[in-house]
Amino acid sequence: MRLRPVSEEDLDIFRRFRTEPGLIGLDWTGFKDAREPARQFAVDGFLGPDGGRLMVEDDQLTAGYVAWSRRDFGNPATTGCWEIGIALLPDWRGRGLGWRAQAVLCDYLFTHTPVQRIQAGTHPENIAEQKSLVKAGFRLDGVIRACEFRAGRWRDGHLYSRLRDDPAPEHGSPVP
Known part of the structure; x- marks a missing residue:
């Protein structure tokens, strides 16, 4: 397994996730503009200062992609963190x-950026992702009540985090 930058050939995968109901699982929130990934790719190749994407x-x-985006708590110069996701x-x-x-x-984000915290959210019913996050070194922070509007109603989420000083799991894959 390896992570690599997005190429133009990958844009079809992003279009599919935006236009095929159910392909992205519980994260489907309706049809989205299929041209937006190409526009974003043209701007920064999905490697911007406030987030990015790498192909898995x-x-x-x-197989898919991982993504990260900046989240701030208080002073963004000292307390920002990354929020990650996978599809x-x-x-x-x-x-x-x-x-x-x-x-x-x-590992990549801790190596190349100064953040102290990386977080990830998931759905309470997504047991496979909860297990995946724990295996990846995350700990459950708690339940975030009514944080997401999905399938016609407000739903809770689970928030996980991994800190720079937390033990990194053995994964056997090179860090880019």
């Missing part, structure tokens, strides 16, 4: 790829 590859095949194509789920990709992404 296994055996030289694209794998259905054929790649349940193979242990997700936790390794998230662990490698954390």
Whole structure:
């Protein structure tokens, strides 16, 4: 498993996640502009100062992507953190790829940025992602009540975090 920058050939995957109901699982929030990924790619190649995306590859095949974006608590110069997420194509789920990709992404962000905290949210019913986050070195911070409007109603979420000084899991993948 490795992470690599997004290429133009990857844009179709982002279009699919925006236009195919159910492809992204519980995170489906309705149809989105299929041209937006190409516009964003043209601006910064999905590697901007406030976030980015890297492709997840296994055996030289694209399995999905990981993403990060800046979140601030108080003074952004001293208390900002990254929030990460992952989207794998259905054929790649349940193979242990997700936790390794998230662990490698954390290692990458801790190596190349000064943040102290990386966080990730998930749905209470997404037990597989909760286990994946724990395996990737995250700890449950708690339940965030009514944080997301999905499928016609407000829903709770689970927030996990990993701090710079927390033990990193052994994942056997190179850190870019």
